[in-house]
Amino acid sequence: MNVNKLLQKNVITKSSLNLFLFVVLTFLLIILIQTPTFETFFMADDFWWLDFAGKYSDISQILIQKSPGGWTTIIPNFLFWGQLKVFKYNPLGYYFVNSIIHFFNCLLVYNLVLLISRRKSIAITSSIIFAIHFIHYSDWGPLVWIAAFVQLIVAFFYLISVLFFVKYKYSGKLFYYWISILSFILAIISKETAISLPILLLAWTIIGFPQIKKEKNFLRSIMPLIPFLIILGIYLLYEINFQLSGHYIQTNIYGFGIHNLQNWKYFSNLLLPNPNSPPVKSFMLRSSSSILLSIFQLGTALTRVFIFLGLLVLWIFSRKSVRLWIAFLLIVYLPFIGFIEGFAGPNRYFYLSSIGFSVLFAKGLIWFYDRLKHGERGIKNKILFVIILVFLFLYNFIPIRIWQTLMINNSAVRRQTISLIEEKISSIQPYQDSLNSIYLIGYPQKFGDLEKAINTQFDIGAVFVDSDQDLINDTEPTNNVLLLSYENGEVILNSK
Numbered sequence: 294m295n296v297n298k299l300l301q302k303n304v305i306t307k308s309s310l311n312l313f314l315f316v317v318l319t320f321l322l323i324i325l326i327q328t329p330t331f332e333t334f335f336m337a338d339d340f341w342w343l344d345f346a347g348k349y350s351d352i353s354q355i356l357i358q359k360s361p362g363g364w365t366t367i368i369p370n371f372l373f374w375g376q377l378k379v380f381k382y383n384p385l386g387y388y389f390v391n392s393i394i395h396f397f398n399c400l401l402v403y404n405l406v407l408l409i410s411r412r413k414s415i416a417i418t419s420s421i422i423f424a425i426h427f428i429h430y431s432d433w434g435p436l437v438w439i440a441a442f443v444q445l446i447v448a449f450f451y452l453i454s455v456l457f458f459v460k461y462k463y464s465g466k467l468f469y470y471w472i473s474i475l476s477f478i479l480a481i482i483s484k485e486t487a488i489s490l491p492i493l494l495l496a497w498t499i500i501g502f503p504q505i506k507k508e509k510n511f512l513r514s515i516m517p518l519i520p521f522l523i524i525l526g527i528y529l530l531y532e533i534n535f536q537l538s539g540h541y542i543q544t545n546i547y548g549f550g551i552h553n554l555q556n557w558k559y560f561s562n563l564l565l566p567n568p569n570s571p572p573v574k575s576f577m578l579r580s581s582s583s584i585l586l587s588i589f590q591l592g593t594a595l596t597r598v599f600i601f602l603g604l605l606v607l608w609i610f611s612r613k614s615v616r617l618w619i620a621f622l623l624i625v626y627l628p629f630i631g632f633i634e635g636f637a638g639p640n641r642y643f644y645l646s647s648i649g650f651s652v653l654f655a656k657g658l659i660w661f662y663d664r665l666k667h668g669e670r671g672i673k674n675k676i677l678f679v680i681i682l683v684f685l686f687l688y689n690f691i692p693i694r695i696w697q698t699l700m701i702n703n704s705a706v707r708r709q710t711i712s713l714i715e716e717k718i719s720s721i722q723p724y725q726d727s728l729n730s731i732y733l734i735g736y737p738q739k740f741g742d743l744e745k746a747i748n749t750q751f752d753i754g755a756v757f758v759d760s761d762q763d764l765i766n767d768t769e770p771t772n773n774v775l776l777l778s779y780e781n782g783e784v785i786l787n788s789k
Contacts, residue, residue, distance in 0.1 A: 315417050319399050319424050327392050329697040330437050334704035335384050338440035340745040346377040367482040369443045387439045394445040399424045401452040402648055408459055418655035426647050427689045431696035432570050434640040441641040447484035448645050450476045458494055462502055474520050481528050489627045491521040496620040503614050547631045556630045561597045562643055563650045566692045568593055622649025709784040717775050729773040733758045736779040
């Protein structure tokens with residue numbers, strides 16, 4: 294055999310093996326990080342989705358219905374309906390599906406970054422950072438909240454559309470172009486988040502792609518975006534009309550105002566847990582002092598200033614390959630700036646933005662490693678780099694583990710409540726009796742979703758959730774009335 298062909302074959306084999314190891318490592322990291330979450334129960338809007346999907350026996354009936362979030366989400370409606378048929382009320386299946394979608398999104402990130410950067414080291418590092426970033430696994434991130442699966446789905450089609458549009462720009466093949474358009478349609482009927490895609494493609498076209506000569510005629514360069522803009526226009530006409538008929542716009546949850554500027558502050562979530570998020574704030578007050586919380590809030594405020602100053606400096610002094618990802622980081626967040634204060638901060642809204650962040654961070658890490666590698670101290674520099682990586686991993690893991698612990702504890706209360714109700718129903722069914730009322734007494738506000746959970750799973754006449762323990766003395770439990778009280782983190786069956 295020709296020596297050159299043999300060497301080329303060995304290089305291809307080694308490259309394929311490295312790619313395989315990267316894919317396996319990415320999958321294992323996601324599953325390992327998610328394992329504690331697999332033990333947890335449904336929460337908050339999960340119960341609204343379960344109730345929503347459970348109302349329809351035929352898939353054709355649910356597709357064009359407004360989702361529990363109040364938007365047009367045809368593909369998520371279809372997927373959740375299918376999951377309910379398969380997994381019923383077992384949350385493990387839903388969490389696992391979210392993990393799988395995230396895994397495929399990581400592979401798409403790898404391909405997109407590789408296509409633009411032409412460096413596997415940047416593509417692999419970006420994908421792994423994106424795969425394990427704490428923003429996905431904490432504070433209502435899409436991997437620890439089943440109802441946030443819509444962000445994962447729209448990101449999947451969004452990334453395919455961007456990937457094939459870039460492929461089209463590099464190759465000129467119309468096949469890639471039509472896949473990009475089709476994927477955009479699928480993205481926009483998955484979640485309104487996708488309305489930012491034509492703006493992103495326009496920005497990327499203006500900035501220009503590495504190794505592609507920039508088109509001198511601006512109008513000619515943006516001609517391929519016309520179908521995207523037409524699709525966007527049709528969607529907006531439909532969705533705005535739909536929203537004006539009675540959802541977010543009318544109820545003043547979404548619109549124009551000073552909050553359009555204020556919401557950009559939440560970009561600090563990419564570097565620090567948000568200290569003003571109710572779960573994070575509650576945890577910090579329980580585990581530390583108010584002084585430490587104030588210091589953390591000050592640090593967060595400074596971080597918010599640092600992020601945008603840093604992005605400005607990068608934009609001015611960096612190449613177009615960096616500017617592309619700065620644009621990605623900012624533009625994909627645009628659909629969320631319309632939410633009023635308190636609705637735009639959850640981590641799930643930064644799922645797409647975290648891709649831009651991951652690529653920029655990966656570029657910085659590799660730039661730093663290259664400087665250390667060519668330094669005079671050789672092995673010592675490499676040890677220093679490994680220490681930095683370990684520190685970053687631990688820093689990333691801490692908020693994940695804290696959030697998962699909170700989820701496990703809260704899930705135990707929800708599960709115990711549901712279990713006691715099931716036992717009560719089973720005990721009275723032989724007597725052909727029914728449970729008419731359930732009183733959940735002393736439950737904190739965070740368990741207010743149990744009313745929906747109970748009504749979704751059981752046929753109960755009335756469910757009352759109240760934090761007032763004194764109601765125990767005013768209500769008499771009978772064969773048709775169940776009293777459950779929450780005391781010191783435990784659910785107690787109150788029989789008097």
